[in-house]
Amino acid sequence: xxxxxLHLSDLHFKVTENSFLSKVNNLTDAIKNKLIDNKFxxxxxxxDLAYSGKREEYLxxxxxxxxxxxxxxxxxxxxxVEFVFASGNHDCDFNDSDEIRNILIDTVIKExxxxxxxxxxxxxxxxxxxxxxxxxYNSINMISSSLTNELLTRYEYQLGEYKVLFNSYNTAWMxxxxxxxxxxxxxxxxxxxxxxxxxxxxxxxxxxxHPYHWLxxxxxxxxxxxxxxxxxxxxxxxxxxxxxxxxxxxxxxxxVINIEAGTIQDSHDSKESKFNLLTIELGTxxxxxxxxxxxxKKKKKILEEELNQRALxxxxxxxxxxSLETAVSLLIDGQVVAIPTETVYGLAAWMHKEAAIEKIxxxxxxxxENPLILHVSSIAEACVYIKNPTxxxxxxxNY
Numbered sequence: 037x038x039x040x041x042l043h044l045s046d047l048h049f050k051v052t053e054n055s056f057l058s059k060v061n062n063l064t065d066a067i068k069n070k071l072i073d074n075k076f077x078x079x080x081x082x083x084d085l086a087y088s089g090k091r092e093e094y095l096x097x098x099x100x101x102x103x104x105x106x107x108x109x110x111x112x113x114x115x116x117v118e119f120v121f122a123s124g125n126h127d128c129d130f131n132d133s134d135e136i137r138n139i140l141i142d143t144v145i146k147e148x149x150x151x152x153x154x155x156x157x158x159x160x161x162x163x164x165x166x167x168x169x170x171x172x173y174n175s176i177n178m179i180s181s182s183l184t185n186e187l188l189t190r191y192e193y194q195l196g197e198y199k200v201l202f203n204s205y206n207t208a209w210m211x212x213x214x215x216x217x218x219x220x221x222x223x224x225x226x227x228x229x230x231x232x233x234x235x236x237x238x239x240x241x242x243x244x245x246h247p248y249h250w251l252x253x254x255x256x257x258x259x260x261x262x263x264x265x266x267x268x269x270x271x272x273x274x275x276x277x278x279x280x281x282x283x284x285x286x287x288x289x290x291x292v293i294n295i296e297a298g299t300i301q302d303s304h305d306s307k308e309s310k311f312n313l314l315t316i317e318l319g320t321x322x323x324x325x326x327x328x329x330x331x332x333k334k335k336k337k338i339l340e341e342e343l344n345q346r347a348l349x350x351x352x353x354x355x356x357x358x359s360l361e362t363a364v365s366l367l368i369d370g371q372v373v374a375i376p377t378e379t380v381y382g383l384a385a386w387m388h389k390e391a392a393i394e395k396i397x398x399x400x401x402x403x404x405e406n407p408l409i410l411h412v413s414s415i416a417e418a419c420v421y422i423k424n425p426t427x428x429x430x431x432x433x434n435y
Contacts, residue, residue: 037198037319040074041241042067042104043312045082045273045297048126049097051090055306059330060100064107066328067313071108076195077117079104082273082297083124083208083245085169089162090129094169119173120191122204124245124274125211127166133212137162141210144221148255151223153185160186160209183228190232198318199238203266207246220251222259232266239316243271247296250274264292269314269323273297278310278327295325372396384411 047056071077079101086093105117137159144151170176175191183190187209191202207222242263248256263270264285270292276299283292298310309330316323363373370389375382383399385392387410397404412418415433419425 037076037196038074038315038317039076039078039195039200040071041271041312041314041316042077042079043082043271043295043297043314044079044300045245045271045311046084046124046126046276046299046301047081047097047100048084048087048299048301048303049093049100050087050303051092051096054096054100054301056301056309057100059309060103061107062330063311063328064104064111067326068108068111070313070315070326071112071115074112074115077108077115078200078202079117079119080202080241080243080271081119081121082243082271083122084126084273085121085124085166087126087303088129089127089165091165091168094165098169098172118175118178118193120175120202120204120243121166121170121173121189122243122245123163123166123206123208125208125215128162128208128211129165130162130213132162132164138212141212144210145219145252148221148223148252151221151226153226156186156209156223156226160206163206163208183231185226187223188227188232195318199235200318201235201238201240203232203240203242205242205244207244207250215250217250218252220246221255222251224258224262227262229262232262239269239318239321240267241269241271242267245272245274247272247275264288264290267292268321269293269295269316271295271297273299276302276308276310278312278329280325280327293323298327298329367392372399 049056085097101119109115109117140155140159144155178191178193180190180192187206189204189206191204193200193202205222207220210220248260251259264283265288268291272294273296275296277296278298279294279296281294283294284290285292295312295314297312298308300309300311302308307330311328313326313328314323315325363375366373367384367386367389370386370392372392372395373384375384383396385396387393393408396402396408402408410421412421415430418433422429
């Protein structure tokens with residue numbers, strides 16, 4: 037069984053002027069062919085859904101996510117789509133903050149041992165609109181009440197014989213409007229760590245907003261140790277730079293994949309838009325990551341390599357409004373072009389460009405022994421490529 041995880045981060049949605057709304061159809065067009073036979077898609081958002089944590093902003097986010105889900109399900113009606121969320125600093129409505137919260141945060145920064153459940157509960161009141169938004173999704177029914185609190189949301193899914201666990205850590209609980217690196221604290225001691233660690237079955241996924249270096253330097257090791265012992269994959273966001281690395285702990289014989297997302301919507305650059313798509317084969321644990329970035333002019337695969345037997349592919353997702361002349365120019369230039377048909381998009385290359393033909397096989401994971409179709413404009417042109425055409429050929433060609 038295979039699952040897909042669509043990793044979005046740093047949406048920064050405002051009430052108006054959201055450049056990504058015009059790209060939603062392009063996002064779903066870019067990935068829908070990969071999902072055609074898939075049964076489960078998780079849309080994982082690693083923080084900053086809103087720009088300033090306002091209820092009105094989450095209404096726009098909800099409409100956008102609904103459109104993504106609707107587009108993909110219209111293409112694959114048998115697919116189940118689930119949403120899992122982590123909060124970011126932009127998911128805090130600082131208009132609801134007060135001086136008491138600032139005093140509590142300053143105290144925790146100076147003396148982390150003074151962090152308590154009551155302190156965290158008081159500081160997370162600024163996330164009330166975010167929580168109200170996430171509670172409207174079906175995934176709330178998959179939350180483990182015994183592990184979940186203001187710092188951790190645990191989603192548990194049983195997919196046939198396989199279990200998929202998501203641990204969403206709230207690193208933004210003490211975020212402030214102008215937060216600085218190395219000042220956040222994540223209090224592991226307020227979690228049920230033994231319970232988190234005891235379930236080692238299935239795929240274990242942790243995700244949160246801030247990369248490690250935003251934590252206080254002593255706290256980094258504590259938090260990282262917890263994650264490495266309880267995770268197979270870690271997703272983060274915040275810094276708008278996509279990356280994928282593998283961490284090996286030789287002492288504990290553990291390997292963890294770390295995936296960082298770019299930004300879906302940059303407030304300062306409407307052309308900046310990136311997201312990740314991860315596939316996981318639950319039986320074998322094999323993973324494949326695709327990283328997409330916006331390019332209005334053309335589609336180009338710019339990186340493909342093996343990473344410890346896991347392929348990382350970077351792809352452009354595009355606006356489809358290119359002219360026929362542009363498509364022809366790209367084909368002559370040795371590029372691969374997506375061509376719409378009455379059902380799906382097909383990939384095309386000029387037959388005289390061997391590298392482009394090989395690229396189609398690579399993009400589609402098509403077996404080498406499965407040939408491509410050659411399109412010609414006439415019977416006469418077809419005869420150029422056919423040895424000894426038969427009477428049956430001419431009968432069919434003229435039908």
